Amino acid sequence: MSDPSFSGFAGIASTPATGPSRDDDATQLAATGGPAAGSPDTPPPPFGGGGALPRKRRWSLETWFRGLTTGAGMTVLIIIVAIGAFLIDEAVPALQANHVNFLTYKNWFPSDNPPMFGIAALAFGTVLTSVLALLMAVPVALSIALCLTHYAPRRVASVLGFAIDLLAAVPSIVYGLWGRDYLVTPISGLSAWLHAYFGWIPIFGSDGPYGKSILLGSIVLAIMVLPIVTALVREVFAQTPTMNEEAALALGATKWEMIRIAVLPHGRPGIIAAVILGLGRALGETIALALTLGSTFTISTDLLGNGGNTIAANIVHNFGEADTIGRGALIASGLVLFAITLVVNVVARAIIYRRREFRASAA
C-alpha cells in the first residue's frame, strides 16, 4: 500500500504537476529506442567457448537457489490447502447438525436445540454495505485523484496526497469507535432529515429511533475504502501519456474534455482494478462494521433504521462464546465470504483482461 503511493508521491514532487509522466516517457524512449545505439558501449561477452565456462555442477548455487524459490512457491500452495482443509473439516459437522437451509435461513442461532443458522441475512448485509460504500467512495476518490494529478498546485497536491495516505494507515477499530461514538449523532440527524423529505422512498422509510444503521456502517466503510481507491487511481491517472493529453488539448479540447477523452479512457482498467480492491477491503471489513451496524438478522433495504449485519461482523461478535457447532457455523460463514470475494475477484480479472485486449487491438 505504502510503496506505490510513495513512489507516485515522489514522482509528483519531482516533476511539474501538469506533466508528471514527461520524464518517464523520455527515459522510456531512451531505453526502448536505444539498444542499437547503446550496444557498442556494452562490454563484449567473454570468449573462450565451453571449456572456459565453469562446468555445471550437480549441487551448484543455481540448483540451490532454484530449489529455494520453488520451495517458497510450494509453501503458498501448502498453506492454502491446509487452511482450506481445516475450514472445511470444521464447517462440515456444523452444517450437518444444522436443521434449516444454510443458504436461505436468516437467523443465527447455532446454540439452540436443534441448531438453526443461515447465511441469507448476513450475506445480503455484507454485499449491501459494501456496494453502498463503494457508491459513495468511488466518485469522491476519482475526483480526489483527478484533482491531485491534474488540477491542484504541486504543493497542495503533495500535502493532500499525504493526508490521503495517512487516512489509509488509521486502524479500522479507530474508524469503528469514531463511527460508534461520534459520527452516530450527525448521521442520526441526517437520517431524520432524509426521512422527513424523502420518506416516500422505501429505503428512507424508517421513522426512528435512529442509531446504528446500514447508512452509518456504509458511510464509515466508505471513508475506510476511500484512501485505497484514491491512491491506486491517482497512480493510474498520473501515468496517462502526456502525448495523449497534449494531443487532446491541441485539438481544442478544454481541460474537462481532455480528461474525458484522454485521461479517463486510459485509466479505465486501473479504475476497475481499484474499485475491486476497494470492494475486497469492504467485504472483509470486520471490527468497524461490528461496532457501527445494528446486528440484526433481517433482510431489509431500509437504510436508516436500526439494523444491518455482515458475515465478518457476525464472526467477531460470536466467536468468543461459540461452542463446537457455533464455531463450525461461523467458519462455514467465513467460507461463504471467501466464495463471494473469489467471485468478485474473478469478475474483476475478467473485466480487466477484456479491456486490455480491447485496448491492445484498438491501438
Next chain:
Amino acid sequence: MRLQRFGILAGIALTATVALAACGTDNNTPTSGGTDGATASGANCATGTLNAQGSTAQANAISTWIKNYNAQCSGATINYQGTGSGAGQTAFIAGQADFAGSDSALKAADQPKANAHCASGSAGGVAIHLPMVVGPIAVVYNVSGVTNLQLKPATIAGIFSGKITTWNDPAIAADNPGASLPSTKITPVHRADSSGTSDNFTSYLTQTAGSAWTYNHDKVWHAPGGDAEQGSDGVSKFIASTDGSIGYDEWSFATLNNLNVAKIYNGAGEWSTLTADSAGKTIAGAKVVGTGNDLQMSIDYSTNTPGAYPIVLVTYEIVCDKGNPAGRLDLLKSFLGYASSAGGQQVLTTVGSAPLPESVRSKVAAAVAAMS
C-alpha cells in the same frame, strides 16, 4: 527534500500520538487498595506458571485475585486471558489452559471431550465445574426525571420484546405508582456479541415472565428490534449517553458508569434492590445439579427467598478433578484455594461481583482441596 520534511512531521505526530495513548490506562476497575483480602488466607504459596482463559465476565475478578495472590506469594505467574467462555472451553479441551473460566456449563456434547482431556493424565479424571464468581446482572436505564424505577418481569419482557414502546405505558405506570413518567420512546439495548450475560438475562425472562417472553434463552439475542452494543462497556456507554434507553449489564459496569439500576420484583413479592447481599441470597437458594465435586448450579430465578435479587450470573472455573500435571497442581490448588477462601471472595465486592454465600463457598473450597 519536501518529502523528507513531511516524513519528519509525520514521525513527530505519530510519536506524540503513541505517547498520549500510553498515558491512558486499561485498568479502570476500582482497585482493592491492597489492604482488604490481600491476606491470601490459608494459601500455601506455590511457584510456577498457570495459563488460563475464558469468560470476560470474570476477568476483573480473576485479575484482582492474581494481583493479591502475587502480593502474597512471589515466584508464581498466573495468566488469564479474557477470550470468551467458548474459547476458554476449547482451549481447556485442547490442553492449552490449566483451567477455563466459563459463564455456562460445558454442553452435553463437550463434556466427554473435556473428560477425555482430564483422563489423559496419569490418575484419570473428569472435568468439574467450580462456581467462583457471582455476577449480578443489573437492569440499567437512563430516563430523564426518573430515578427510582421498579419493574416486574413481565414488564421487562414487554420492553425487551418491543411490545412496550413508550415510558408512560400503562404497564410501567402500574409498576411505579405515583411516579411521573415521560412519553419518551423506549430504546431497549441488548448485547451485539454473544455472551453469558444475555443467556442468563433471557433465562430469567423465560422462567419468570411467562407468556410475555416467547423467545428462547441463548447467548445470542433472539428478540427483534432494539439497539445492539458490543460488550458490557458498549451497553453502559450507550445507556449513559442516550435518554430513554434501558438495558442489562453486569453490575460492575453499572457501578462504574454511575447508571441507574432498576428494582426488580422477586418471587417473594417484594421490590428488591441489587446489593451483594441480595444477589447472594439467590445463589444460596440455587440447587447443585452436578454430581460429586462437580458443582454445576441451577438458579431458581423465581426464588421466594425474602430479599433476594433474582437476576444473577454464576460463572465457573472448569478444572480436572484428578490427573492434573504434577508441576501445576500445587499452584492450581493454591490459587483456586485462595479464590474460594472467605478472604478471596470478599475482595470481589470491590469489582462489582457478589461473594459466594458460605454454604456454596465451603463446598467449592472442599472440591478444590480434593483436587489431585
